[in-house]
Amino acid sequence: MTDVNTLALLFGALLLTAMVATSLTKRLGMPLLLVFLGVGMLAGDSGPGGLIFNDFDLSFTVGNLALAVILFDGGLRTKIATFRVALRPALLLATLGVALTAGITGGFAAWILQLPLLYGFLIGSIVGSTDAAAVFALLRSSGIRLNERVGATLEIESGMNDPMAIFLVIMLIAMVQSGAVTVGMMVMEFIRQFGIGLLAGVAGGWLIWRLTRRLLLPESLHPLLLLGSALALFGATAKLGGSGFLAVYCAGMLIGNRPMQARDHNLHVLDGMAWLAQASMFLLLGLLSTPSRLLPELPLLLPIALFLMLVARPLSVMLCLPWLRFRWREMVFISWVGLRGAVPIVLAVFPLLAGLDHALLMFDAALAVVxxxxxxxxxxxxxxxxxxxxxxPGYPDPLSQHGLHDADTQDWQLLQYRVAEHADVVDVASTELPIRHGVVEVLGVWRQGMLLHREAGLRFRPGDLVLLAAADADMAELGDHFAASHSEATLPATRFFGEFYLHGDAELGEVSLFCGCSLPGPEDQTLAEWIRHALHRPAVVGDQIALGRVWLTVHAIEQGQITSVGLKLPAGSASETGSQR
Structure with a gap:
C-alpha cells in the first residue's frame, strides 16, 4: 500500500503544482500544456525532484487512453455543419499533407543526423501529424475566434490525421526490421486503419447514442456512460486492426450532432476529463524525458524542429490548399498552427518498444520538436x-447556460447575463431587446435580491442579472449587447462588420444604387447569390468583398445560406469592384 499511497501523493502534488503554475501562462503567453511538461521534467531524474521513471510501456498505455479521451471530447464539440467548408481541406491535410510533411522532414533529419534514409523518414513520420490535444486546447484558450473555414479545418485535420501517422510509423518500422514490406501490404494496412476506424466510429457512435437515449440514468452518470462506451469502442476498434483514434473522434462527432440528454452537463464533465487526460499525459512524458541527455543533442535536434515549422509544414499546406481557394493569409496561419504535442512523443515510443537502433535519439527528437x-x-x-x-469578432460568454434540446426543434439555451456598466441594453425595455434575427424571450430580471418579471415598464440597469431563453444563433449578438466593451484581444464587431447590416435577400440593384457604384451583376440577383458567385466557394462568416468603394462582410449564415451582410466604407483608398481581401 505504501507504493500506491506514494504514487497518489506524487501524482496529486505534481498535478496541483502544474495547475497552480497555469497562472503564469496568461502573463507569459506560455501554453498550458508546456507547463505540465515542464513540471514533469523538473520532477524527473535530471531535475530537482530526482524521480527515476523509465516505464515506456506504462507511458504508452496512458498516452493512448488519454488521446482517446481528448479526441472523443473534441469530436463531441465538432459541428458537422462545418464539413460544408472544411471536410475536403482537412482530409487532404490529414492524409497527403501528413505524408508530405513526413517525407520532407525525414529527408532533412536523415541528412543532419547522418542516419540511413529510412530512419530519417521514421523521425519525419513520428512528428508529421498535428496534435489534437494541443490544437483543441490552444485554439480555445488563445482568446481568438477564427473564421469557420480556418478553425474547422485545423480541428478536423488534427482529429483525423493520427491514423496516417500511425500507418507510416508501423510501415517504416516493419521496413527497418525486415525490409519485406510490399506496396500491396502498405495499401491493405492503409485501408484497414482508415476503413475499419471509420466504419467502427460511425456504427459505434450510433449505438452509443441509442444507448444514451434508452437508458434512464441520473444526470451525473451520463458522462461516465459516454466515456466508458468511447473507451470500449477505442479498444474494440484497435483489436480489429483499425484506428481507434479515428473511431472515437467520428463517434464523438455523430453523438455530439444529435439530440442528447444532459448535453451541457456531459460537455462540461468531459471537458474536465480531457484536461485531466492532457495533464496526466504531459506530466508522465515530462517524467519520461531526460534533459541531461537531451541538452547535448539540441544543436542537431533544434534545426529539425525549425525546419518542420518553417519549411516542411508550410510546403505541405501550400501544395494541398491552393486548389480549394484558400486565401494566402489563411494558408500561412494554417501552416503555423501545425502544433505538435503528445502524439509525436507517444509515436516515438514505438521504435523503443520495437528495439530499433537510434530509438532514444528519435524519442529526443520528438520531444525537442514538441x-x-x-x-x-x-x-x-x-x-x-x-x-x-x-x-x-468574438462575443462574451454568458454567466451560465443550460440547453433545452428537442429532436423536432432547433437548439435553445437558458442563459444568464450580467448587464455591464455601459452595455448597449442599459435603459432598454425588457420587452424591446434589440435582436436583428431570431427570437429571444426575457424570462426575468434579478435586481437587488428581487425577481422582477418581464413587462413593458421594466428597463435594464447596470448590474442586473438577466435570465432569458434564446437560440444558439443569437448568442453572439446577445453577448455584444450585454458586454461593456471588448478586450484588447477581441476584435470589435462594429469595426469588423461595419455600422450597417443588409439582408442576404436584398437585390443587387438596390444595394448598388444605395452604395453609389456600378452594377457588378444582374440587377435582380440577391446580394447573397452575388457574394457566393464572386467567392467561387462556400462563404463563411468574415469573408470580405468590395462593391465599389464599400466593403461587404458576411455577418451571418444559416443552413449554408448568407442571411446578413455587414456594410462599411474602407479605411484606405477606393477598391475595384469585386476584389477580395
Whole structure:
C-alpha cells in the first residue's frame, strides 16, 4: 500500500503544482500544456525532484487512453455543419499533407543526423501529424475566434490525421526490421486503419447514442456512460486492426450532432476529463524525458524542429490548399498552427518498444520538436491571427447556460447575463431587446435580491442579472449587447462588420444604387447569390468583398445560406469592384 499511497501523493502534488503554475501562462503567453511538461521534467531524474521513471510501456498505455479521451471530447464539440467548408481541406491535410510533411522532414533529419534514409523518414513520420490535444486546447484558450473555414479545418485535420501517422510509423518500422514490406501490404494496412476506424466510429457512435437515449440514468452518470462506451469502442476498434483514434473522434462527432440528454452537463464533465487526460499525459512524458541527455543533442535536434515549422509544414499546406481557394493569409496561419504535442512523443515510443537502433535519439527528437512547437507556435497564435486577419469578432460568454434540446426543434439555451456598466441594453425595455434575427424571450430580471418579471415598464440597469431563453444563433449578438466593451484581444464587431447590416435577400440593384457604384451583376440577383458567385466557394462568416468603394462582410449564415451582410466604407483608398481581401 505504501507504493500506491506514494504514487497518489506524487501524482496529486505534481498535478496541483502544474495547475497552480497555469497562472503564469496568461502573463507569459506560455501554453498550458508546456507547463505540465515542464513540471514533469523538473520532477524527473535530471531535475530537482530526482524521480527515476523509465516505464515506456506504462507511458504508452496512458498516452493512448488519454488521446482517446481528448479526441472523443473534441469530436463531441465538432459541428458537422462545418464539413460544408472544411471536410475536403482537412482530409487532404490529414492524409497527403501528413505524408508530405513526413517525407520532407525525414529527408532533412536523415541528412543532419547522418542516419540511413529510412530512419530519417521514421523521425519525419513520428512528428508529421498535428496534435489534437494541443490544437483543441490552444485554439480555445488563445482568446481568438477564427473564421469557420480556418478553425474547422485545423480541428478536423488534427482529429483525423493520427491514423496516417500511425500507418507510416508501423510501415517504416516493419521496413527497418525486415525490409519485406510490399506496396500491396502498405495499401491493405492503409485501408484497414482508415476503413475499419471509420466504419467502427460511425456504427459505434450510433449505438452509443441509442444507448444514451434508452437508458434512464441520473444526470451525473451520463458522462461516465459516454466515456466508458468511447473507451470500449477505442479498444474494440484497435483489436480489429483499425484506428481507434479515428473511431472515437467520428463517434464523438455523430453523438455530439444529435439530440442528447444532459448535453451541457456531459460537455462540461468531459471537458474536465480531457484536461485531466492532457495533464496526466504531459506530466508522465515530462517524467519520461531526460534533459541531461537531451541538452547535448539540441544543436542537431533544434534545426529539425525549425525546419518542420518553417519549411516542411508550410510546403505541405501550400501544395494541398491552393486548389480549394484558400486565401494566402489563411494558408500561412494554417501552416503555423501545425502544433505538435503528445502524439509525436507517444509515436516515438514505438521504435523503443520495437528495439530499433537510434530509438532514444528519435524519442529526443520528438520531444525537442514538441517543446519548440508549443513554445514558439503555441505562444504566437493570437498575435498571428490578428496580423493575418483570419479572426472574426468574438462575443462574451454568458454567466451560465443550460440547453433545452428537442429532436423536432432547433437548439435553445437558458442563459444568464450580467448587464455591464455601459452595455448597449442599459435603459432598454425588457420587452424591446434589440435582436436583428431570431427570437429571444426575457424570462426575468434579478435586481437587488428581487425577481422582477418581464413587462413593458421594466428597463435594464447596470448590474442586473438577466435570465432569458434564446437560440444558439443569437448568442453572439446577445453577448455584444450585454458586454461593456471588448478586450484588447477581441476584435470589435462594429469595426469588423461595419455600422450597417443588409439582408442576404436584398437585390443587387438596390444595394448598388444605395452604395453609389456600378452594377457588378444582374440587377435582380440577391446580394447573397452575388457574394457566393464572386467567392467561387462556400462563404463563411468574415469573408470580405468590395462593391465599389464599400466593403461587404458576411455577418451571418444559416443552413449554408448568407442571411446578413455587414456594410462599411474602407479605411484606405477606393477598391475595384469585386476584389477580395
Amino acid at each position: 517543446v519548440c512547437s508549443l513554445l514558439i507556435q503555441g505562444s504566437t497564435l493570437g498575435w498571428l491571427a490578428r496580423k493575418l486577419k483570419v479572426d472574426i
